Amino acid sequence: MSEREKNSMLCPNCRRLISIDEPACPYCGLAKPGSRLKMRFFTFFSAGAIDVVKAIIVINAFFYIFSILLSPTAMSLSPNPLTFLSPSDRSLFLLGATGTIPIAYGRWWTLLSASFLHGGILHIFFNMAALSQLGPFVLREFGFSRFVIIYLCTGVAGFFLSYLAGIPFTIGASASICGLIGAILYYGKSRGGFYGEVIYRQAMGWVVGLVLFGVLVPGINNWAHGGGIISGILLAFLMGYQEKKSENQLHRVLAAGCIVVTLFFLLWVSLQAMYYFFSAVAS
DSSP states (O other), X not given: OOHHHHTEEEOTTTOOEEETTOSBOTTXXXXXXXXXXXXXXHHHTSTTSSOHHHHHHHHHHHHHHHHHHHSGGGOBOOSOTTTXXXXXXXXXXXXXXXXHHHHHTTOTTHHHHGGGOOSSHHHHHHHHHHHHHHHHHHHHHHOHHHHHHHHHHHHHHHHHHHHHTTOOSBOOTHHXXXXXXXXXHHHHHHHOHHHHHHHHHXXXXXXXXXXXXXXXXXXXXXHHHHHHHHHHHHHXXXXXXXXXXXXXXXXXXXXHHHHHHHHHHHHHHHHHHHHHHHHHHHO
């Protein structure tokens, strides 16, 4: 290995070859690119660093089981497949269901936590199946950080719109999943060509299916679905995708903020729910 190769590195932001002693990357302007802290940060927030889709599925499964264990005697065993193994409303409220009722109590953070709760075995199964199909595509085409921003922020946007529409009590990952569909719609239309057109048509197929499902099945939060799709298109437009624009430092910082805020509130609702549970048992 030559002396120059020993003193060179890939910028953790733009991935171009630079000197390890550079005070700032001459290509993207990142200050102190050789810093170990920055290298670890940018390595973590890169596509493929962790399997974020599987991580989200695991978190959703955990909260579904948790919601049932909080009040197992109130769990629905109705033969109706849409309500079979449904957690109680009390459990869902404690763990962060959103809507006009929870927000009336000042629980605004439920706009974020509600995306990780589900009302039955079929509810979580279909949502996680959709996530496992759509998530890897968005992750590949937009990158880790933009995927995180799209998934978490569109869930908040969808539930906020449903709150404005007066939906009293709502949960589910479908608003965030619709955000992924919105991002795919933008990607297909923006990319164009045969491949882009195929992607766009497939995404439109998902939209048509959601509309039909929302019309035929009672209790579907169509406002959250619509808000998720619209905000997904908007975020994809604002941030771009890999073929047109590489992820930058702002994307990574925003994604880190989204992750930290989400984990904080999920931990908060978990501890709060456990407190009420043990208080009820003790009394």
